[in-house]
């Protein structure tokens with residue numbers, strides 16, 4: 001079929017043109033904007049083929065782009081499709097096999113070692129936190145993660161009935177956690193931020209650390225110092241409304257999103273300011289925070305199931321860059337902790353340099369570790385994150 005051959009050729013050309021400077025989803029959107037000849041079905045199929053290729057990371061580097069696209073499509077599909085069948089009729093029977101069996105099959109097809117394929121999907125195995133299972137984490141990149149919703153307190157019944165009325169299939173994971181397929185357009189159905197927040201499962205599990213914060217005060221002073229659009233602040237507010245909330249980030253444009261989101265979430269009383277926290281000369285707020293939430297900038301390596309092009313393009317030296325940035329930020333920020341104040345350190349990274357080693361730096365600064373945890377989402381179609389709660393003693 002000519003159309004299949006066109007799609008494969010287009011995907012292959014786009015993959016060779018993409019240099020990893022911006023996220024692939026944004027890059028391909030721009031490309032299609034400039035090249036109007038592609039219809040919506042073509043755009044969808046070509047993007048999908050590119051993502052299938054990227055999900056294999058640095059594995060199958062020598063088999064050629066077309067073959068790697070087809071192998072990626074085979075490994076990420078649960079049933080045979082006409083496109084795959086057209087190019088690989090003898091793979092049809094195998095599409096229903098388990099991922100492990102399919103990896104074995106592909107290794108045989110290309111005369112490669114199955115272990116090497118797995119090691120090369122996520123090729124930073126030596127940098128991983130000890131608690132992560134390297135093969136399971138690596139192969140998880142072949143599965144598209146889900147979208148998770150955190151239903152805000154009191155909206156549980158309303159959100160479920162709205163989803164049911166719109167005939168949207170969802171899984172109930174916990175009292176306040178639902179998941180939907182990444183293809184679903186949820187914002188047409190529920191009032192985002194008011195009724196529910198789009199928030200990854202592991203990010204939601206960070207709330208389990210809030211219960212360990214013991215402040216004998218009516219109003220808790222909280223500083224969400226790398227707040228972005230305020231996901232962690234909204235979650236803390238839902239846990240405890242008696243807070244005096246301060247938020248900051250490096251740029252005003254980022255905080256503009258936060259103001260919008262807080263409005264929708266009903267958070268009206270808070271202080272906000274911009275600050276470069278990596279600058280040792282930065283003027284910090286007064287030293288009176290009972291809790292500082294430091295959801296620091298990081299490699300994002302626990303979220304590459306959503307941006308699989310990073311498996312091919314992430315420069316290894318950036319791990320050290322982020323680690324230094326995190327050390328500079330946290331060294332600065334802890335100065336604003338009140339006596340006995342808590343410090344919640346969070347990343348969406350799987351690298352020990354950004355996680356356990358960062359916690360060691362904080363302990364060297366005199367903070368006492370209460371709990372640290374790798375929040376492994378790779379077995380739950382979710383992101384993998386890391387959180388550590390420390391206290392100034």
Ligand SMILES: C[S@@+](CC[C@H](N)C(=O)[O-])C[C@H]1O[C@@H](n2cnc3c(N)ncnc32)[C@H](O)[C@@H]1O
Nearest residue numbers: 226227228231232249250276277278295296297
């Ligand atoms: C992982 S995101 C925070 C996500 C957010 N807490 C949430 O739950 O949605 C990290 C944030 O740190 C900010 N950031 C990066 N470098 C910074 C710096 N030097 N000083 C302050 N904030 C910085 C980024 O702009 C980004 O918004």
